[in-house]
Amino acid sequence: MSNGLKIRPDGALDFVSLGALVHRLDPGVVPFRKATQCQIHVSGGEFNVAANLADCFCMNTGIVTAMVDYPIGDLIAERVRAMGVKPFYKHFKHNGVNGPNMATVYSDRGQGIRPPVVFYNRSNEGGAHLKPGDFDWDAIFSGGVRWFHSGGIFAALSETTGEVIIEGMKAAKKAGAVISFDLNFREKLWNIWGGQKKAVEVVARIVENADVLVGNEEDLQKGLGIPGPEVAAKSKLDPSVFLAMIDKVVAKHPQVKVVATTLREVHSTNRHSWGAVAWIDGKTYISPTCDLDVLDRVGGGDGFASGFFYGLLTGETPDEAVKLGWAHGALLTTTPGDTTMVTLEQVRSFAKGGSARIQR
Amino acid sequence: MALKIHPVSKCEFDLLSLGECMIRLSPPGHQRIESTPILEIYAGGGEYNVAHALSRFGLRTGWVSRLVENPLGHFIRNHAQASGMDISEVIWVPFDGVGRDDRIGLNFTEVGIGLRASAMMYDRGHTAVSHMKPGEVDWKRIFTVRKARWFHTGGIFTALSDNCIEVVKEAMKAAHEAGTIVSYDLNFRSRLWSSEKAIEVTKNLIPYIDVLIGNEEDFQKVLGFEVEGTNETLTTLPVEAYIKMVKRVTTAYHNIQIVGTTLREVKSALINNWSAIMYYDGIFYESKRYENLEIEDRIGGGDGFCSGMIYGLLNGMTLQECVEMGAAHGALLQSTRGDTSIIRLDEVKDVMNGGSARIKR
Numbered sequence: 001m002s003n004g005l006k007i008r009p010d011g012a013l014d015f016v017s018l019g020a021l022v023h024r025l026d027p028g029v030v031p032f033r034k035a036t037q038c039q040i041h042v043s044g045g046e047f048n049v050a051a052n053l054a055d056c057f058c059m060n061t062g063i064v065t066a067m068v069d070y071p072i073g074d075l076i077a078e079r080v081r082a083m084g085v086k087p088f089y090k091h092f093k094h095n096g097v098n099g100p101n102m103a104t105v106y107s108d109r110g111q112g113i114r115p116p117v118v119f120y121n122r123s124n125e126g127g128a129h130l131k132p133g134d135f136d137w138d139a140i141f142s143g144g145v146r147w148f149h150s151g152g153i154f155a156a157l158s159e160t161t162g163e164v165i166i167e168g169m170k171a172a173k174k175a176g177a178v179i180s181f182d183l184n185f186r187e188k189l190w191n192i193w194g195g196q197k198k199a200v201e202v203v204a205r206i207v208e209n210a211d212v213l214v215g216n217e218e219d220l221q222k223g224l225g226i227p228g229p230e231v232a233a234k235s236k237l238d239p240s241v242f243l244a245m246i247d248k249v250v251a252k253h254p255q256v257k258v259v260a261t262t263l264r265e266v267h268s269t270n271r272h273s274w275g276a277v278a279w280i281d282g283k284t285y286i287s288p289t290c291d292l293d294v295l296d297r298v299g300g301g302d303g304f305a306s307g308f309f310y311g312l313l314t315g316e317t318p319d320e321a322v323k324l325g326w327a328h329g330a331l332l333t334t335t336p337g338d339t340t341m342v343t344l345e346q347v348r349s350f351a352k353g354g355s356a357r358i359q360r
Numbered sequence: 361m362a363l364k365i366h367p368v369s370k371c372e373f374d375l376l377s378l379g380e381c382m383i384r385l386s387p388p389g390h391q392r393i394e395s396t397p398i399l400e401i402y403a404g405g406g407e408y409n410v411a412h413a414l415s416r417f418g419l420r421t422g423w424v425s426r427l428v429e430n431p432l433g434h435f436i437r438n439h440a441q442a443s444g445m446d447i448s449e450v451i452w453v454p455f456d457g458v459g460r461d462d463r464i465g466l467n468f469t470e471v472g473i474g475l476r477a478s479a480m481m482y483d484r485g486h487t488a489v490s491h492m493k494p495g496e497v498d499w500k501r502i503f504t505v506r507k508a509r510w511f512h513t514g515g516i517f518t519a520l521s522d523n524c525i526e527v528v529k530e531a532m533k534a535a536h537e538a539g540t541i542v543s544y545d546l547n548f549r550s551r552l553w554s555s556e557k558a559i560e561v562t563k564n565l566i567p568y569i570d571v572l573i574g575n576e577e578d579f580q581k582v583l584g585f586e587v588e589g590t591n592e593t594l595t596t597l598p599v600e601a602y603i604k605m606v607k608r609v610t611t612a613y614h615n616i617q618i619v620g621t622t623l624r625e626v627k628s629a630l631i632n633n634w635s636a637i638m639y640y641d642g643i644f645y646e647s648k649r650y651e652n653l654e655i656e657d658r659i660g661g662g663d664g665f666c667s668g669m670i671y672g673l674l675n676g677m678t679l680q681e682c683v684e685m686g687a688a689h690g691a692l693l694q695s696t697r698g699d700t701s702i703i704r705l706d707e708v709k710d711v712m713n714g715g716s717a718r719i720k721r
Contacts, residue, residue, distance in 0.1 A: 055438075074704075082442035 003318050004257035004281030005211055008176050012143025013086070014059040014313060016177075018168045019046025019154035020127025020161075021065050021076050022103040024298070024338060029111040042079035043105065043338035045153040045184050048299050052306035052340040054084040056328065056347065059310065062086040064135055064168065066126035070094035072102045073126075083339060090134045092126045099124030109296055110269035116297065120188070122157070131160035137171030147313060148172030149305075151182035152215075152223055155202055156189035162202040169209035178312075180258075181206055182305055183215030185223035200225035204252075212258040212312075213249070214305050217242045219261075220249060236265035237289055239277040246279045257281050258312075260322070262304045262329055263289075270294050272333070276304055276326040280318040287326035288353075294333045303332030303340065307347060320351070327351035362641065363570065363617060363673060365541055366509045373446070373508035374419040374674055376540075378531050379407025379517040380489040381425060381436045382465040384659075384699060390473040393481060399468075403439040404699025406516045406547050409660050413667035413689070413701035415443040419674065422446035422508070424497055424531075426488040430455040432464040433488075439700075451496060453488050462488035471657050471697070472629035478658060482551060490520040492527050499534035510674060511535035512666075514545035514573070515582055518561060519552035525561050532568040541673075545666055546574035548581040555581040571618040571673070572609070573666050576602055578621075585609055599623065599637065599646075606639050617641070618673070620683065622665045622690055630655045634694075636665050636687035638679065645679045647687035648712075657697040664693030664701055668708060681712070688712035 021044045027035035050061040063080060067073050067089035080087050092100040103122040110116035122128070148169060155162045169179050183203065190199040203223045207213065213224075220226045226248045229241040246259055260278035267273065272294050276287040307328030311321025327350040328340070335341040346354075368374070382405050387396030408423055415421040423445050427433040429452055440447050453462045465484030472478040484490075502508070511531070518528045535542050544565065548558060562582050576587040585608060588601045606619045618640050625633040634650040655661075668689030672682030688711040692703040 078442045081444050082438045084438075084441050 002281060003312055003321075005178050005312065007178050007313060008144065008146045010144060011146040011177075012060065013062050013141075013145045015050055015053050015061040015147045015149065015309065016064060016140065016145050016172070017046045017050035017061070018064045018148070018150040018165060019044050020103060020125065020157060021047055021063070021067070021080065022105050023072060023076055024105040024107050026296075026336070027108050029109050031108055031114075031117065032106055035108075039336065040075065041337040041339075042076050043299065045182060045302055046149060046151045047080070047085070048302035048339050049149055049182075049306045049309065050085050051080075051083040052303060052328065052332075053310060056340040056342055056344055057306065057310040058344065059313070060086070062088055062140070064088045064140060066090050066092060066100075066130050068092045068094050068100050068102050068126045076102055088135065088140050090130060092129065100126040100129060102126060107298060112268050112270060115266075115269055122189075125157065127154065128158040128161060130164050132163045132167045134164065135168070137168060141172060141175040141177070145172060145175050145177045147180065147309060148177040149180045149182070149309070150206075152184035152203060152219070153186055153189065155206060156186050156194075156199065158193065162206060165206050166209060169206070173209060178212060179210050180212035180214065180305075180309065181210040182302075183213060183219035183223040184301075185215070185219045187222070196222060199223060207253050207256070210253070210256060212260075212309075213256055214260050214301070214308075216261040216263075217245055220245050224249065224252075226252070237263045237273055237275050239263060239275075239284075239286060242277060243279065243284060260305075260308055260325070262301050262326075264300075269297075272297070274300075274326070274330050274333075276308070276322055276329065278308065278318065278322045283318070285318050285322045287322050290330060292330055292333055296336045297333050299338035300329045300333045302338070304329030306340070323351040324348070363541060364539070365674065366507065366539060368509070371507040371509045372420065373422045373506065373510075375411060375414050375510040375512060375670065376422045376424065376502065376508040377407045377411035377511070378424045378513040378528065379405050380465060380484075380487065380520065381405040381408040381423075381440070382467050382484060383432050383435060384467050384469050386469045386471065386697070390471055390476075393468050393470050393479075400697075401435070402698040402700070403436050404660060406545060406663055407512060407514050408440075409663035409700050410512050410545075410667045410670065411445050412440070412443045413664065413693075413703075414671060415445040416701060417667075417671055417705045419671070420446070422449060424449045424502075426451040426453060426462075426492045426496075428453055428455050428462050428464050428488045430464070436464065443700075449497060449502060451492070459486065462486065462491060464488065469659060474628050474630070477626075477629050480659075487520070489517075490524060493523050494526040494530050497527070497531070499531050503534045503538035503540055507538070508535070508540050510541045510543065510670060512543045512545070512670065515547040515558065515562065515578070516545075516549055516552070518565070519549055519558065529565060532565060536568040541570045542568050543571035543573065543666070543670060544569045545662070546572065546578035546582040547662070548578045550581070558582045559584045566613050567615060569613075569616055571620070571670075572616050573620050573662075575621045575624075575662075576605070579605055579609065583609065602637070603639075603644055606644075610639065620665070620669050620686065622662055622687070624661070627652065629658075632658070634661075634687065634691050636669070636683050636690065638669065638683040638686070640679050643679075645683045647683045650687070650691045653691055653694065655694045658694050660699040660701070661690045661694045663699070664703075665690035667701065671705075684712040
C-alpha cells in the first residue's frame with residue numbers, strides 16, 4: 001500500500017542514525033539528592049531508534065557519532081556493539097581532566113504523583129564538537145542505505161551539529177535513502193546557546209531535507225515554528241490538535257510525506273494512556289489506545305519511531321506500521337533503560353491485541 | 361619467528377574459533393549453589409573465550425557455533441556482539457519451547473575460598489552445539505573465501521558428542537589445507553569423556569595442529585604422555601618433568617611447532633602461584649612468576665593465557681613477549697569475575713612490563 005515514500009528494496013544498511021551517544025545514570029525511584037547507587041544505561045534519542053531496529057526488529061543498522069576514547073566511551077561502545085549496531089565513529093581523545101566527554105544524563109524514574117526528573121552534564125561533549133567534513137558519507141553509504149535518521153536533540157547540541165545533520169541528509173538522499181527527523185524539541189539544550197529563534201531557523205533548514213517527521217504538537221510549534229492550534233483538544237489522547245497543524249507543516253515543507261507522533265496522557269508517573277497517530281501521504285491513521293503500567297518511560301517515543309519505521313521499511317500497510325510503533329513503544333515502557341528489551345514476536349502479539357496473560 | 365601466518369591484508373579474520381558458549385550461573389561472593397537466593401549470570405566457553413578476548417584487543421575475530429533462538433541464545437548473541445566478534449557463521453536453530461531437542465548449555469559455578477575449591481556443576485545435556493553435524497558449516501568457503509589467519513578450537517568442543525568429533529576434524533582439516541594456523545587447547549574434561557576415548561580421538565586430530573595448549577594433566581589424559589613426578593593435588597609442579605614431556609611430544613609429532621601451558625600451583629582457592637611456559641624450536645620460554653597471585657575467579661585463566669599468547673604470535677612479538685603476554689593476561693583475567701576477559705590490552709602490556717597495582721589517577 002502506498003505511503004508516498006520511495007524506499008529502496010535493498011542496501012547493506014537498512015537504517016543509519018546520526019546523533020550523540022550518552023550514558024544515563026538512573027537511581028530508580030530514589031531522587032538524585034538522596035541516591036546512593038545508579039544503573040548505567042546507554043542511550044541517545046537518535047541512537048535508540050537504530051538500536052531498537054537492530055535488536056528487536058533484526059535489521060542492519062548503523063550509528064554515526066562521536067566516540068571519546070576513555071573508559072566511559074569503552075562502556076558505551078560495548079553496549080552499542082551488543083545491540084548489534086554498526087558504529088561509524090569520529091574518535092576524540094580524553095585529556096584525563098575535563099574532556100571531551102561522553103554526555104551524562106541524570107534521570108530518575110519518579111513514582112506515583114512524583115514525576116521523573118531529568119538534567120544533564122553535557123559540558124565539553126564530544127558529540128557537540130562534530131562538524132561538517134568529519135564523516136566520509138560516501139564510504140558509510142557505499143553498500144547502499146535505505147533510511148537515514150536524525151533528531152532535534154543532536155541538532156540542539158552546538159552551532160555545528162545541525163550542519164552535520166544537513167550534510168548527512170543530503171548525502172543520504174543522494175544515496176537513495178528515505179530521510180526522517182524526530183523533532184524532539186529540548187528547550188534546555190537550545191537555551192544555552194541559540195534560544196528558540198535559532199532552534200526554529202536551524203530545524204527549518206534541516207526539515208527541508210526530510211520525508212518523514214516525528215513530533216508532537218509542542219515539537220511542531222517550538223521546533224518547527226508552526227503556529228499553535230486553533231482547536232482545543234478534548235484530551236491528551238485527542239489527535240485533532242496535532243492533525244489540525246499538519247496542513248501548515250506540509251504547506252511549509254511540501255516534500256514531507258509522513259508526520260507521526262505518540263499520544264500520551266499521564267495519569268501518574270506509573271500510569272499512562274498511550275496512543276499514536278500518523279498522517280501518511282494525505283491520510284490519517286490512528287492506533288488503538290491502551291493503559292500502561294509504566295516501569296521506565298524514557299525511550300517510549302523512540303520505541304514508537306522504531307516500530308513505525310520497521311513497518312514502513314518492510315512494506316506493512318500504514319495502519320499496521322502505526323500499530324507496530326504503538327505496540328513497541330508501549331512494551332518499551334515496561335523495561336528499565338532507554339532501548340528495547342522485547343522481541344518482535346511480543347510486539348506483533350501486542351499489536352494484534354494480545355494480553356499480558358503469561359506465556360508458557 | 362617461523363610460524364607462517366597469512367598476511368593481515370589477505371584475510372577477513374585474524375582468528376576464528378569453533379566451540380560452545382554456555383550460560384554460567386554463579387552465587388554472589390562465595391555462597392554455595394545449594395543455598396544461594398541469587399545467581400549472577402555470565403557467558404563463557406573455552407574456545408569462545410579466546411575469540412572474545414582477542415576481539416576486545418582489537419583483532420578481527422569470528423566464532424562458529426550453534427545457538428537456539430530463545431532468550432538464552434540471545435543473551436549469548438549480545439555477549440558475543442559486545443566484544444565486536446563476527447557471528448555471521450553461527451547456526452541458529454528454533455526453540456521447541458521445552459528444550460527437548462536443542463538447549464543452551466548451563467553451568468552452575470561457585471567461587472571457592474581458602475580450603476574450599478571452586479566448583480562447577482554442568483547442566484549441558486542436549487545442547488544445540490552438541491548436535492552440530494558435519495557439512496552443516498561450509499568450512500571450505502570460510503577458509504578459502506573469507507580466509508582466516510588463525511583457527512582455534514579445543515578438546516571441550518570435541519568431547520561434546522560423536523558429531524562434534526567429526527565437525528572439529530573437518531574444520532581443522534579445512535583450515536590446515538588453507539594454510540591457516542591451527543591451535544588446539546587440549547582442555548581435558550573428565551565429565552565429558554573418558555581418557556581412553558580422548559586419546560583415541562585426539563590422535564586423529566594431531567596432524568592438523570600447529571600450536572598446542574595443554575597442561576601436564578591434559579597431556580596425560582588426552583595424548584597419553586606421562587609427566588613424571590607431579591602429585592595428584594598439583595601443589596607443586598616439576599617444570600623439568602614437563603619440559604621433558606613436551607620434548608617427547610614434539611619429537612613424536614613434528615607438525616606441532618609451539619606448545620604452551622600455564623603453570624599453576626594452588627596454595628589456596630584464591631592464592632595461586634602462576635606462570636606460563638612456551639616451547640618453540642627446541643627452546644623453552646618461561647614467563648615471569650606471579651607469586652601468591654590473588655585471584656577473584658580462576659575460571660578462564662587458561663583461556664586468558666591462550667589468547668594473550670596468540671595475540672603475541674599474530675602480531676609478530678618475540679617469543680619471550682608472547683609467553684609474557686599470555687601469563688599477564690591470564691593473571692589479570694583471574695582478577696575479575698566471569699569466564700571472559702574484561703581486561704584492556706594496555707593493562708596487559710603494563711603488567712607484563714612490570715607495572716604495579718598502584719592506583720592510576
